[in-house]
Amino acid sequence: MSLNYEAPTVSQALPVIMKDLLEYGDEVGSRNGRVKELLNTQIVITDPVRREVLSLNRKANVFAQIAETVWVISGRNDIEWLSAYLPRAVDYSDDGETWRAGYGPRIRAWEDLSVHGHRTHDQLRYVVETLQSDPLSRQAVIAIWDPAVDTTPGKDKACNTFLQFQSRGGALYLTVNVRSNDAMWGWSGINTFEWSTLLEMVASILGIRVGELVFNIGSLHLYEPHWDKARRLEYEDVKHRNIRFNPGRNITTLEEVDGMMD
Numbered sequence: 001m002s003l004n005y006e007a008p009t010v011s012q013a014l015p016v017i018m019k020d021l022l023e024y025g026d027e028v029g030s031r032n033g034r035v036k037e038l039l040n041t042q043i044v045i046t047d048p049v050r051r052e053v054l055s056l057n058r059k060a061n062v063f064a065q066i067a068e069t070v071w072v073i074s075g076r077n078d079i080e081w082l083s084a085y086l087p088r089a090v091d092y093s094d095d096g097e098t099w100r101a102g103y104g105p106r107i108r109a110w111e112d113l114s115v116h117g118h119r120t121h122d123q124l125r126y127v128v129e130t131l132q133s134d135p136l137s138r139q140a141v142i143a144i145w146d147p148a149v150d151t152t153p154g155k156d157k158a159c160n161t162f163l164q165f166q167s168r169g170g171a172l173y174l175t176v177n178v179r180s181n182d183a184m185w186g187w188s189g190i191n192t193f194e195w196s197t198l199l200e201m202v203a204s205i206l207g208i209r210v211g212e213l214v215f216n217i218g219s220l221h222l223y224e225p226h227w228d229k230a231r232r233l234e235y236e237d238v239k240h241r242n243i244r245f246n247p248g249r250n251i252t253t254l255e256e257v258d259g260m261m262d
Contacts, residue, residue, distance in 0.1 A: 077102025
């Protein structure tokens with residue numbers, strides 16, 4: 001079964017998605033136990049800069065979200081630094097030192113072993129320069145799935161596989177294709193946070209506003225240990241809370257993005 005969702009924020013979408021996963025999701029097996037699963041789901045977040053998870057009983061660690069987001073966008077995949085904020089990071093590493101499918105190097109330093117010899121490509125720079133040159137381009141894409149690595153055995157394989165940025169009507173839109181998404185730790189735990197931040201940064205560099213963040217998810221699922229927690233989630237409309245991580249407001253170049261880890 002597939003469902004489509006549209007909401008202003010991740011916090012408003014999350015309780016609805018969890019309820020539907022529990023009610024309509026098919027129960028299937030996985031390498032990590034039973035899951036409730038929806039196939040071919042689309043989620044549209046219309047105000048993605050409000051990226052804080054304010055759902056009651058979710059208790060997302062915003063410090064870990066900020067750390068992993070900066071870690072990815074700066075091009076890193078080393079475990080030692082990330083583990084200080086995300087202790088379970090080592091569980092997804094084959095060698096205890098890196099995530100072999102870490103998004104950072106694939107976005108910022110894709111390894112090219114073609115006929116031209118060894119070189120790397122900064123796909124984020126390509127996106128920025130492409131849209132600066134032609135704002136209506138449909139070629140501002142970032143590939144994350146690497147068949148040379150992700151088709152071989154290993155603990156870590158890219159779940160988010162493809163990003164497409166599109167500039168229309170003075171706004172920047174980002175579409176994220178995902179092969180496999182855990183709704184608790186993946187989609188709400190980090191993916192909406194990291195990709196909304198990247199969207200905001202690129203929009204700021206281009207001098208346009210932030211548009212919608214869209215997820216096309218092949219398998220959206222919820223692991224059995226999270227089923228009880230998912231039933232207790234509610235949207236927390238707390239107007240006096242003003243948690244913000246909006247670095248794009250002051251970023252005008254990629255060099256400023258690269259300086260975030262300094």
